[in-house]
Amino acid sequence: MSSIFTSIIAGEIPCHRVWEDDQHLAFLDINPIRPGHCLVIPKREISYIFDMEETEYTALWNAVRTVEKKIRNATGCQRVVVSVVGWEVPHVHVHLIPTDEMANFPAPASCDFDASEFSTLAARITEAKE
Numbered sequence: 001m002s003s004i005f006t007s008i009i010a011g012e013i014p015c016h017r018v019w020e021d022d023q024h025l026a027f028l029d030i031n032p033i034r035p036g037h038c039l040v041i042p043k044r045e046i047s048y049i050f051d052m053e054e055t056e057y058t059a060l061w062n063a064v065r066t067v068e069k070k071i072r073n074a075t076g077c078q079r080v081v082v083s084v085v086g087w088e089v090p091h092v093h094v095h096l097i098p099t100d101e102m103a104n105f106p107a108p109a110s111c112d113f114d115a116s117e118f119s120t121l122a123a124r125i126t127e128a129k130e
């Protein structure tokens with residue numbers, strides 16, 4: 001089953017497009033965290049960003065940089081925060097959120113973590129296969 005973003009690319013569902021090229025589309029998020037919150041997506045449907053081919057992956061981040069500049073120029077914001085989540089829509093998308101202060105991007109609270117576990121966890125990740 002194709003994703004809602006594939007339907008947007010196909011023109012079956014409307015969006016507020018802000019930029020596109022052959023491989024990517026950028027449009028306003030329908031439920032913005034801040035005015036000007038955009039999503040940049042690859043036109044080829046793939047669920048998980050880290051499963052992308054190297055060239056596709058690099059091209060996506062170049063597209064993100066293009067759209068970031070446009071958002072900053074349009075909104076006059078100080079920083080565009082980037083986030084990749086993907087739990088709601090399983091089609092790669094990078095969130096670009098214009099911000100002027102930390103409070104503009106509400107981060108999740110830190111977890112309750114036992115500090116004695118840091119070394120064990122770091123060692124486990126260090127030794128894990130790439």
Ligand code: AMP
Pocket residue numbers: 004013015028029030031032039084085086087088089090093
């Ligand atoms: P996530 O998969 O958790 O990164 O969230 C998916 C994002 O897509 C949310 O921020 C939604 O508001 C956004 N979204 C879902 N449907 C649409 C749509 N039709 N047009 C624009 N944004 C959408």
